[in-house]
Amino acid sequence: MNAELIVDWTRCEGRGVCLDLLPGSLRPDDWGYPLAPHPGVRILIDGDSYEAATTAVRECPRLALRLATPS
Amino acid sequence: MRVQHRAVGGPRVTSLLGPHAPTLSAHLDLFGPLPDCGGRELLDQIAQAGLTGRGGGHFATARKLALVAGTPNAIVIANAAEGEPASSKDRVLLGDAAHLVLDGLTLVARIAGARSTHLAGPADLLDGVVTTALRDRPERHVRLHAVPAGFVAGQETSIAAFISGRPARPVTLTRPLMTGGIAGRPTVVLNVETLAHIALIARFGAAWFRAGGVPDDPGTRLVTISGAVREPGVWEARGGTTLGEIIDVAGGVTQPVQALLIGGYHGCWVPWTPRAATSALTRAGLQEYGATPGAGVVVALPAQRCGIRAAAEIAAYLAGESTGQCGPCRNGLPTIAQHLNDLAQSRATDETVRELYLLSDMVDGRGACRHPDGTARFVRSSLHVFAAEVADHRAGRCTAPPGRAAELPRRRRLY
Numbered sequence: 031m032n033a034e035l036i037v038d039w040t041r042c043e044g045r046g047v048c049l050d051l052l053p054g055s056l057r058p059d060d061w062g063y064p065l066a067p068h069p070g071v072r073i074l075i076d077g078d079s080y081e082a083a084t085t086a087v088r089e090c091p092r093l094a095l096r097l098a099t100p101s
Numbered sequence: 102m103r104v105q106h107r108a109v110g111g112p113r114v115t116s117l118l119g120p121h122a123p124t125l126s127a128h129l130d131l132f133g134p135l136p137d138c139g140g141r142e143l144l145d146q147i148a149q150a151g152l153t154g155r156g157g158g159h160f161a162t163a164r165k166l167a168l169v170a171g172t173p174n175a176i177v178i179a180n181a182a183e184g185e186p187a188s189s190k191d192r193v194l195l196g197d198a199a200h201l202v203l204d205g206l207t208l209v210a211r212i213a214g215a216r217s218t219h220l221a222g223p224a225d226l227l228d229g230v231v232t233t234a235l236r237d238r239p240e241r242h243v244r245l246h247a248v249p250a251g252f253v254a255g256q257e258t259s260i261a262a263f264i265s266g267r268p269a270r271p272v273t274l275t276r277p278l279m280t281g282g283i284a285g286r287p288t289v290v291l292n293v294e295t296l297a298h299i300a301l302i303a304r305f306g307a308a309w310f311r312a313g314g315v316p317d318d319p320g321t322r323l324v325t326i327s328g329a330v331r332e333p334g335v336w337e338a339r340g341g342t343t344l345g346e347i348i349d350v351a352g353g354v355t356q357p358v359q360a361l362l363i364g365g366y367h368g369c370w371v372p373w374t375p376r377a378a379t380s381a382l383t384r385a386g387l388q389e390y391g392a393t394p395g396a397g398v399v400v401a402l403p404a405q406r407c408g409i410r411a412a413a414e415i416a417a418y419l420a421g422e423s424t425g426q427c428g429p430c431r432n433g434l435p436t437i438a439q440h441l442n443d444l445a446q447s448r449a450t451d452e453t454v455r456e457l458y459l460l461s462d463m464v465d466g467r468g469a470c471r472h473p474d475g476t477a478r479f480v481r482s483s484l485h486v487f488a489a490e491v492a493d494h495r496a497g498r499c500t501a502p503p504g505r506a507a508e509l510p511r512r513r514r515l516y
Binding site for chain 1: 271275
């Protein structure tokens, strides 16, 4: 299943839990906030990382993440 | 012939701008009574007119209204909180035609089935022209909200937050305001100029509105022109008006001009060439420059001023206007402003320009509102359009005279 990881930037404080869980989908920016690995702003999650992404949504200490699936 | 005032590109029978602050009876003499049309009928007229939002988003107004039409408990908000320092059109419009705006608000309430409406804007306008206008009118449903100044305070979600009793700062939406806004109620925020157009469409119809513009830009729009022109101010331009016509109607340039800033501080520079003079102030006409009309802002930058110093001043202002809620914007915009300032002061290393592009990509799209995106667009445009000055500054030269880069609008001005 493909999905998009959506960050509520007003909540995110760059604690880094999602960066640990999704090393293939995210990298830290200059200040430690999650960034898609390639240019472009959408953080796309493929089938292989979907499980880890749901964990990241659940474990984010700031509750700043949600997964949007194409309808 | 009713009113013709500062219309660009040929005469027009009825226009948004008119005698300053007319009484209700003068307003009714000018435009005629508010028609008693039904909400559904009016929504169809707005759709056929092709009216788009005049706050800068250009979203189809009828599509926005269709989402709230006939819903229970809808909230309708008129937005006059013009955060853009280079725009004065909402202020001038309320001063000239508050009754037209209030007519539009009443009509939209009719479409949405809303019992109460809101008008958000600067305190002095609410206490002045708006309160005076409301005193004459039968409506008792308009609640006024004095929004504090701030570049992002006028964004749609900031206004909704403010009316909910929270600070006027952007918020992250999980669904559109129209389907679940304030307290989960369908909420629609419309720019005051959009509302004034609705009041005219209700009276004169969709075909009349379309005749004020061209097929891909129907109707007129208010444009704020400032910088190196003889008569800076707010003008009503027919859709499809070219940049050259806009400069002409503002009395022409006062000195040679190198570029126009189009769309405001989140906008793009358009090099002032004979070709640009024939480009229309429309999405299609500005596409090749990466610009959009935004809220109808045109600033003329003199040729003898330094584009990079102007860009650095604006970037510093934009960094200061971040509300600091979102990490990438809070950290990225001041860093961008610092790098641009280094470049402007000819202190830049070879890395600086590359870093500016990387930082612009890094902040783009990563906030609750469009402030980082708009700042990134402005910075990329500045580096691209003023590439020759970038090269000069990297070689330690600035060809412009010292002092402030430009008479750029800092705060709103009354014209």
